[in-house]
Amino acid sequence: MKILTGFTGKQTFTRALPTALLASCLMAFGATAAWAQNARLELSQLDRLASKASEVANVSLEGPMLKMAAEQMSKKAATAKSQNKAFAANMVQRLKGIYVKSFEFDQPGGYSKADLEGVTKQLESGGWKSIVHVEEKKSGETTGIYVMQEGGATVGMAIVAAEPKELTVVNLVGPIDFSQLGSLGSLGALGQLGGLAGAMGSSKPELQDRQATTPKAQADSK
Numbered sequence: 001m002k003i004l005t006g007f008t009g010k011q012t013f014t015r016a017l018p019t020a021l022l023a024s025c026l027m028a029f030g031a032t033a034a035w036a037q038n039a040r041l042e043l044s045q046l047d048r049l050a051s052k053a054s055e056v057a058n059v060s061l062e063g064p065m066l067k068m069a070a071e072q073m074s075k076k077a078a079t080a081k082s083q084n085k086a087f088a089a090n091m092v093q094r095l096k097g098i099y100v101k102s103f104e105f106d107q108p109g110g111y112s113k114a115d116l117e118g119v120t121k122q123l124e125s126g127g128w129k130s131i132v133h134v135e136e137k138k139s140g141e142t143t144g145i146y147v148m149q150e151g152g153a154t155v156g157m158a159i160v161a162a163e164p165k166e167l168t169v170v171n172l173v174g175p176i177d178f179s180q181l182g183s184l185g186s187l188g189a190l191g192q193l194g195g196l197a198g199a200m201g202s203s204k205p206e207l208q209d210r211q212a213t214t215p216k217a218q219a220d221s222k
Helices: 010-016 019-039 044-051 063-080 083-094 113-125 178-186 188-199 215-221
Strands: 055-062 097-104 129-136 141-150 153-163 166-173
Touching: 019 153, 044 097, 044 113, 044 166, 055 063, 063 083, 113 153, 113 166
Parallel strands: none
Antiparallel strands: 055 097, 097 166, 129 141, 141 153, 153 166
């Protein structure tokens, strides 16, 4: 299992565990891996659009790389005293993976519905539920938001944002707190998430970066 890869104390650890407890742990790990795998979309078919696009963004963060990114985000949030960035770091720490494919084209028609067929089929048949669909006829923009739930908890999210000259697909794998979702909008290619909290009717408005209001901070500002 990937969860145990590189763990040098694996044999000693497994031998010391009672059989029943070990079985329970493996079942729990298996369940986590199962939903994580189900919530992971196969996006490689979109790579063929790269040759047509003028700008391409490809984000694939998981495992150690995702953990490292979360740690760096936490440090930057503390340095900048940014509550919004702190929320983003906290959310990323709990995710299993962040995957983004984004393409910008010089002219409309750089992609077609056929290019998205592989993604839409997964979202229609893989346990996903559509929760938001916005279509702006004047601008030609469409946005679809999908979630995968298990036991009442959201374990995955997908966003498909299509414009005449731009296409972005975002796939988040892991537990998702909708009240903190908007904070991820500060992360480059995840800018589309910035307004989602409000668009989905979240009871918490998107938090804005602000300086800490501790007595020391107030004194320093005088």
